[in-house]
């Protein structure tokens with residue numbers, strides 16, 4: 705596949721009108737942020753989208769970056785169904801790493817490419833309100849599910865998109881860290897795929913693009929599955945074909961499609977110019993998720 709930016713753009717011309725004025729929500733996962741050149745490509749792609757009249761909104765993760773800081777403090781990361789167990793000390797680290805280091809790094813990179821990025825957490829403008837998540841775990845089918853307390857892990861209870869509209873209308877690119885605020889001002893750690901899906905729904909986005917570290921949904925032979933629907937997903941989860949971090953991703957994609965988002969894709973953020981290739985080529989890359 706050709707991924708020279710000029711060639712991608714020539715192929716893109718017919719698509720540009722289609723996306724003009726539309727919102728594209730891109731979830732930038734922590735695993736896709738590792739390489740310097742790729743980080744530059746990503747910032748470049750997002751800036752370019754804004755230049756051609758698209759409204760990109762970035763929601764980022766940073767799981768590996770949080771792990772690194774926790775490791776250096778001697779704190780072992782523990783995950784329950786893909787969610788980080790978040791006690792008060794861990795919550796402080798999560799907020800510092802996501803809202804501080806990772807968010808500002810992405811903002812600075814987009815601005816260096818000529819974009820006007822503004823970093824936010826869910827606390828800004830009450831963008832993301834959250835409540836405590838309860839996790840149910842059933843080891844044995846004959847026993848009732850066990851209730852697990854994951855600490856300060858949040859479920860999104862509401863999105864107030866006013867601040868996003870204000871920023872995008874003025875030419876800014878919102879870059880959002882997945883930290884939410886509770887009714888009493890408490891801070892919640894939320895999975896970034898979940899935040900991206902809820903933000904995309906609230907904005908009635910044209911596309912939700914989830915960037916990860918594999919080509920998309922893979923089958924048992926590790927071959928890319930270019931499209932999956934809710935029934936395929938259910939079967940693949942039940943037969944262990946989709947596991948771990950891919951489960952929230954496909955579920956978030958389905959949730960977005962059920963809530964006004966036109967199309968949802970899971971693609972490899974380690975490919976140069978992955979976002980442009982997905983949007984502006986006929987074949988696209990990665991997996992497109994359908995409801996049926």
Ligand SMILES: Nc1ncnc2c1ncn2[C@@H]1O[C@H](COP(=O)(O)OP(=O)(O)O)[C@@H](O)[C@H]1O
Pocket residue numbers: 733734735736765767915916917918920921922923945946947948949950951
């Ligand atoms: N069927 C599948 N297809 C692709 N990836 C899968 C599948 N099942 C499990 N995975 C795992 O899900 C991972 C992506 O989830 P995660 O690590 O949470 O990504 P991110 O950090 O980008 O949010 C892949 O690297 C892979 O190990």
Ligand SMILES: CC(=O)N[C@@H](CCC(=O)OP(=O)(O)O)C(=O)O
Pocket residue numbers: 732733734735764765766767768770786787788798857858882893894895896897
């Ligand atoms: C509750 C929960 O697990 N939150 C995530 C938030 C960051 C995230 O989702 O980052 P990636 O997209 O890079 O995995 C965490 O603490 O790692």
